[in-house]
Amino acid sequence: MQSFTHDTYLSPFSWRYGSQQMRTVFSEEHKRKLLRRIWVALAKAQSQANLVSAEQLDELVANQDTIDIERATEIEAEIGHDLMAEIKTYAEQCPKGGAVIHLGATSMDILDNMDAMRLKEALNLVIIQVKALLAVFITRMEAYADQPCMAFTHIQPAEPTTVGYRLAQTAQDLNEDLQDLIRVHASIRGKGMKGAVGTSASYTELLRGTGITASQLEAMVMKDLGLEAYTAATQVYTRKQDLRIGQALSSLCATLYKFFIDFRLLQSPPIGEWSEPFGSKQVGSSAMPFKRNPINSEKIDSLCRFVEAQESVLWQNAASTLLERTLDDSANRRLVLPELFLSVDEILSTAIKVVHGMQVHRAGIERNLASYGIFAASERLLMELGKNGANRQEMHELIREHSLCAWAEVQAGKPNTLKQMLCEDATIRAYLQKEAIEALLDANQYIGDSPERTRKVIEEIRDVLSR
Secondary structure: OOOOOOOOOOOHHHOOOOOHHHHHHOOHHHHHHHHHHHHHHHHHHHHOOOOOOHHHHHHHHHOOOOOOHHHHHHHHHHHOOHHHHHHHHHHHHOOOHHHHOOOOOOHHHHHHHHHHHHHHHHHHHHHHHHHHHHHHHHHHHHHHOOOEEEEEEOOEEEEEEEHHHHHHHHHHHHHHHHHHHHHHHHHOOEOOOOOOOOOOHHHHHHOOOOOOOHHHHHHHHHHHHOOOEOOOOOOOOOOHHHHHHHHHHHHHHHHHHHHHHHHHHHHOOOOOOEEOOOOOOOOOOOOOOOOOOOHHHHHHHHHHHHHHHHHHHHHHHHHOOOOOOOOOOHHHHHHHHHHHHHHHHHHHHHHHHHHHHOEEOHHHHHHHHHHHHHHHHHHHHHHHHHHOOOOHHHHHHHHHHHHHHHHHHHHOOOOOOHHHHHHHOHHHHOOOOHHHHHHHOOHHHOOOOHHHHHHHHHHHHHHHHOO
16 A cells, blocks of 8 residues: 655645545545445346345445455556456455446446546535635625726726726626536536447346346436436547536636736735735745735636646547547546646635735725826816817817826826816816816716626626525
């Protein structure tokens, strides 16, 4: 038996990334218990055809969870076949029932159904976490729906939005990701019990004269497992299923990557509006004691890139399954499927922590609004001048000239004098009083209907979460 300690290579997913719950889903012990559950379900169905005796079935059921990985590893080292090693281990524990384990089956009848069951379990854990993350977003959106802040286009100050509305963009995408994940979860199917190339020839022959057909046997097994079966399959279920799961997880990660790279920009001191929660004893840098690096957001983006890269592997598996089956997907699926889910598990748990504890710095928000908000509010002034009869094109040029002068002042580190310029301009004053101009240049009020749209997104999410 191999010893997995810290004096040998361990995957970061074994101990650093992912929850114990997700690791359990992809553990060898859980895998082998699922394999035995499938063999028992097959034996139960075959007992209906009098191919398995009650005594044999009882023995198989009694030893169903008596996993012995050490013994199976010994046998595999000798025979070079992991599934047969598990069958032989199980058979050694069942002197009578061992003779009928795997009767009529091929390896992928067992392994692919096991994978489908495991994928459903793992995807369910992801769905639970996405719902939890959306609940945290709702709390933040409600708190900041009306909080004005500068929005940026081309990473340049643009017009005001609200913190809640910025959060709503991500929450809206997450809500759609959640619905995709739920749809994909509901669509997961197993190979069923169809034999070596999917024709059910072995089962048809085995069941001849019993009054039970191969499709009826399959239906009994799959009902016992709580899993739908594909109508048609080769030696394996279509690898498009793995690809669909990978695409849904990759899409979720695209949403989160975008949000957390934005978070990193907003935490940068020149903007300084948001920051991650930071522990009192947390170290930001080994060299620079003052640093408060956005390490959680960076970890999320790093793992999101990893998830996206796995989608390509799954595409190749789906496209390159030659004829009825080749084995060149087997090794990478042992890596890709668990690591996909463990990555997403770590991403979501970290995202929940960051959004729950995120700090919104009003001083930074107000500084940026004071520096740049008035430029955006000048558009509001332009529209009001047009309503009062001024020539829109002439006013646009006039405001543009004043804005460029004020922008140069701001870039030089001087106070922004745009309001003073506009309030004292005689051409503008011919249409509006100074008090009206000052009110129009208040960027805090130039947020449109973003608070209402934020609350509408909250309603849409709550509708999905309540289903």
